[in-house]
Amino acid sequence: MTFITEIKTFAALGSGVIGSGWVARALAHGLDVIAWDPAPGAEQALRKRIANAWPALEKQGLAPGASQDRLRFVATIEECVRDADFIQESAPERLDLKLDLHAKISAAAKPNAIIGSSTSGLLPSEFYESATHPERCVVGHPFNPVYLLPLVEIVGGQHTAPEAIEAAKAIYTALGMRPLHVRKEVPGFIADRLLEALWREALHLVNDGVASTGEIDDAIRFGAGLRWSFMGTFLTYTLAGGDAGMRHFMAQFGPALKLPWTYLPAPELTDKLIDDVVEGTSEQLGDRSIAALERYRDDTLLAVLDAVKNSKARHGMAFGD
Numbered sequence: 001m002t003f004i005t006e007i008k009t010f011a012a013l014g015s016g017v018i019g020s021g022w023v024a025r026a027l028a029h030g031l032d033v034i035a036w037d038p039a040p041g042a043e044q045a046l047r048k049r050i051a052n053a054w055p056a057l058e059k060q061g062l063a064p065g066a067s068q069d070r071l072r073f074v075a076t077i078e079e080c081v082r083d084a085d086f087i088q089e090s091a092p093e094r095l096d097l098k099l100d101l102h103a104k105i106s107a108a109a110k111p112n113a114i115i116g117s118s119t120s121g122l123l124p125s126e127f128y129e130s131a132t133h134p135e136r137c138v139v140g141h142p143f144n145p146v147y148l149l150p151l152v153e154i155v156g157g158q159h160t161a162p163e164a165i166e167a168a169k170a171i172y173t174a175l176g177m178r179p180l181h182v183r184k185e186v187p188g189f190i191a192d193r194l195l196e197a198l199w200r201e202a203l204h205l206v207n208d209g210v211a212s213t214g215e216i217d218d219a220i221r222f223g224a225g226l227r228w229s230f231m232g233t234f235l236t237y238t239l240a241g242g243d244a245g246m247r248h249f250m251a252q253f254g255p256a257l258k259l260p261w262t263y264l265p266a267p268e269l270t271d272k273l274i275d276d277v278v279e280g281t282s283e284q285l286g287d288r289s290i291a292a293l294e295r296y297r298d299d300t301l302l303a304v305l306d307a308v309k310n311s312k313a314r315h316g317m318a319f320g321d
């Protein structure tokens, strides 16, 4: 089967944090978007989130014809997907819900339209089990804010056709993203496996009274966080080995892997730990609203993306290198 890769109409199911991010990205790329979400007041909330994201998207540059007015909110799943060239599901992270939803989406969609799920780590072989034409079904796991961060992890299930992976790569690339094909279907994929390990350790540090949420965030944002925007852990640690590179790094720091620096299993989420984390992050927020913090994040991310792009160009590299 030939899958659709020239997208004019984008369907979004679920319009919370991630669904609204997909809608904003698709609108900014000049597409018609049809959205559906069963929650009362979902349309108004979606339009508000898009309006909050739009200044950053304007700054980044809109495609010709891009407009917030090209969003149509509909009342049923069938209306949402029937005429769509591409479908992205961003419903709550529950296997039973996604299983049921994808049976309905895929039955109503064009048979050659690629269907992507935003799941953070559920397995596509499981939640696409009842799908019609499962060969066109993939995971397209994005990162928040979806309208600015380029990474999208693509994961196929046992029925996914290799051509569907290629079609998904083409579609996400056309939406300005940097696809990463996760070749083995594992829970948490690549990125969330790494992020969850960091998250668990951060919770242990709060739980053990070692540091506040703000101090832990400082430890990330003034150090490794800055270099992670352009160089990953493996290349960074190669440089940490000096002229002898990774082999010397392994010899010097390898033994530390046997020391109990990390706890790995998550701490029990006691009421006290939840309160400590919520109080700590409320203090970090201060009197800023979530929307104001999102605008600050977007503006700073744009500046970082620009800086990384310009520096790479000076070193003869493309942004995706």
Ligand SMILES: NC(=O)C1=CN([C@@H]2O[C@H](COP(=O)(O)OP(=O)(O)OC[C@H]3O[C@@H](n4cnc5c(N)ncnc54)[C@H](O)[C@@H]3O)[C@@H](O)[C@H]2O)C=CC1
Pocket: 013, 014, 015, 016, 017, 018, 019, 036, 037, 038, 039, 042, 089, 090, 091, 092, 093, 094, 097, 101, 118, 119, 120, 121, 141, 142, 143, 144
């Ligand atoms: N929040 C995050 O940082 C990230 C989340 N994701 C994934 O994106 C998906 C959505 O997560 P969020 O947007 O964070 O959640 P959210 O809670 O912000 O939004 C979920 C939306 O789905 C709607 N919904 C409820 N039942 C539904 C149904 N049966 N069908 C369709 N929509 C339904 C809700 O009304 C809500 O608007 C999840 O699979 C999650 O793992 C992926 C990347 C990052």
Ligand SMILES: C[N+](C)(C)CC(=O)CC(=O)[O-]
Pocket: 120, 142, 143, 144, 192, 195
């Ligand atoms: C917390 N999370 C697992 C939902 C995070 C993601 O899936 C990706 C992100 O945006 O960090």
